[in-house]
Amino acid sequence: MQSAGALARRIHGWSWQAFPIGMGTGAVYVALSSVKQHPQALTVVETIFYFLNMVLFLLNVTTLLIQAILYPRQSWRLINDPTKGVFVPVAVLSFATIIIGTIKYAHGPGHVSNGVIYILFWIYVVFACLTCFPMLMIWFNQCHDLDQFTPAYAFLIFPLMIVGTVASNVLTTLDPTDSRAVGVLLMGYFFQGIGFCMTFIYICIYIIRVMSTGFLEGHQANGAFVVCGPPGFTALALLNLAGHARAILPAHNLISSTAGEVWWAASVIPALMLYGLAVFLFLFGLIPYCFKVHKDLKDILGCWALTFPNVGWICTTRVLGDVFKVQGLYRFHLFMTVSLCLTWIVLFVLTLVAFWRGLIFYSKDEDVIRDRRGYCEEKFTIICHSETSTIVSV
Numbered sequence: 001m002q003s004a005g006a007l008a009r010r011i012h013g014w015s016w017q018a019f020p021i022g023m024g025t026g027a028v029y030v031a032l033s034s035v036k037q038h039p040q041a042l043t044v045v046e047t048i049f050y051f052l053n054m055v056l057f058l059l060n061v062t063t064l065l066i067q068a069i070l071y072p073r074q075s076w077r078l079i080n081d082p083t084k085g086v087f088v089p090v091a092v093l094s095f096a097t098i099i100i101g102t103i104k105y106a107h108g109p110g111h112v113s114n115g116v117i118y119i120l121f122w123i124y125v126v127f128a129c130l131t132c133f134p135m136l137m138i139w140f141n142q143c144h145d146l147d148q149f150t151p152a153y154a155f156l157i158f159p160l161m162i163v164g165t166v167a168s169n170v171l172t173t174l175d176p177t178d179s180r181a182v183g184v185l186l187m188g189y190f191f192q193g194i195g196f197c198m199t200f201i202y203i204c205i206y207i208i209r210v211m212s213t214g215f216l217e218g219h220q221a222n223g224a225f226v227v228c229g230p231p232g233f234t235a236l237a238l239l240n241l242a243g244h245a246r247a248i249l250p251a252h253n254l255i256s257s258t259a260g261e262v263w264w265a266a267s268v269i270p271a272l273m274l275y276g277l278a279v280f281l282f283l284f285g286l287i288p289y290c291f292k293v294h295k296d297l298k299d300i301l302g303c304w305a306l307t308f309p310n311v312g313w314i315c316t317t318r319v320l321g322d323v324f325k326v327q328g329l330y331r332f333h334l335f336m337t338v339s340l341c342l343t344w345i346v347l348f349v350l351t352l353v354a355f356w357r358g359l360i361f362y363s364k365d366e367d368v369i370r371d372r373r374g375y376c377e378e379k380f381t382i383i384c385h386s387e388t389s390t391i392v393s394v
Contacts, residue, residue: 004368012071012371013363014063015078016087017301019094021351022056024307025049026097028344031311031337033104034318036330043105050101057094071371074363079135082142086152089131092124092159093308096166099124103169114173118180121170125187128159149209150216151226152305154202161195161230164188164237165312168244176247185241185248192237199230203281221293222302224285225309232278232312235271239319242267268323275320278313297354304351306343314340 004012029046068075078084099120106112135156144153167188174181206227210216216224246260256262293303314336321329354360 003365004363004372008070008368009363009365010361011063011067012074012368013361014060014067015084015361016064016090017084018060018063018361019057019087019090020301020304020308021348022053022060022094023090023097024304024344024347025053025056026094026101027308027311028341029053029104030097030100031314031340034315035334035337036318036321046101047105050098050105053094053101054098057098060091060094071368073371074367080138082139082144083152085135085138086155088135089128089155089157089159092127092131093155093162095127096124096159096162097308099166100169103173107173117170117173118184121166121184124159124166125163125191128163128191132156132159146205146209147213149205150220150223151202151206152223152302154199154226154230157195157198157202158229159195160191161199161233163190163195164192164241165233167192168237168240171241171244171248176244176251179252181244181248182252182254185245188237188241192234192241196230196234203227203230215288215292217292218294219299219302221285221289222299222305224289225282225305227285227309228278228282229309229312231274231281232310232314232316234312235274235278236312236316236319238267238271238274239316239323271316272320275313275316278316282310282313297350297357298359300347300350300354301360303347307340307347310336310340 026049029049032042032046032049035042064075079088099117102112102120103117107114107117139153139156167184170184171181171188174184206224215221242264245263249255249260249263250257314333317329317333317336320326321333351360
């Protein structure tokens with residue numbers, strides 16, 4: 001009887017759900033980089049996570065590319081899957097964490113120039129648009145039941161929403177008098193508005209879902225933490241972008257001489273309100289989590305939603321501490337950062353165990369053989385049909 005090898009089953013079983021692992025890894029060094037007391041040893045730890053994130057990103061991209069070549073049916077099936085397909089844009093989010101890490105750990109020491117960072121920003125914007133809009137067309141072309149709705153569907157918009165955060169990091173590498181800084185600032189606000197407004201609609205649908213069916217259960221309970229991302233990252237982007245606007249707008253004589261200070265002052269209030277919403281949604285998902293989630297290793301990939309959606313409001317805690325000079329916010333930020341790191345360790349170990357046991361990223365023999373045989377049979381049918389047409393025409 002024909003059987004597929006272990007490597008073939010791994011390649012066939014790989015999915016876009018692998019990218020949240022890299023996102024969670026990136027969330028660790030993003031949160032650690034904003035710790036108030038920052039010794040050099042901590043930077044070394046962050047750099048290790050940065051390189052680990054790049055390794056995971058290259059592994060996922062390479063494996064999925066091989067899968068698309070060897071098993072095109074499986075690759076197309078994953079993209080169109082109503083559950084797994086929403087993780088396609090997460091690949092772009094992983095790229096965003098790599099850009100942020102490059103700014104923090106490669107640009108500072110002088111290994112990467114300002115021009116490279118600027119180019120990477122526009123590459124990210126293009127990738128985000130080319131990924132989000134086609135996936136939205138695929139997703140909205142199908143019907144979706146409210147009782148099966150999960151906040152993970154918001155991943156379809158997340159890359160656009162993170163543009164503001166990426167832009168605020170890119171602006172740290174540009175001089176305020178540089179004309180390129182104006183374009184990065186405006187694009188940050190432009191896409192942040194699109195991303196947050198769209199994801200806010202998903203948050204509203206999530207609340208309606210909870211009202212009609214109760215708290216999310218099983219593997220969907222992990223998705224409850226995804227809703228913390230939009231308000232948290234938007235609050236962070238508003239504060240950081242407005243901080244750069246204080247210098248950029250006056251440097252280019254835009255709007256008025258006080259426009260930068262007005263933007264900054266006007267951003268603190270909505271950022272604080274959105275921060276409160278993110279913390280509430282975190283508690284709203286955390287309190288019922290322990291008795292609603294199914295503790296099964298085969299669902300471990302969904303648990304990575306505990307990490308990266310929360311890094312937005314965690315980092316905002318540190319920025320608000322700087323704004324209002326509240327020491328308690330620094331301590332709270334440190335506590336949540338340590339909790340995030342401990343969560344990453346637990347999830348990474350459990351993910352390795354699930355991978356070793358073949359519970360994730362591992363297809364059945366018959367599935368691999370079916371796709372391989374189906375592809376060959378399809379080519380054989382096309383060849384035979386072509387030869388038959390030729391004979392008939394003769």
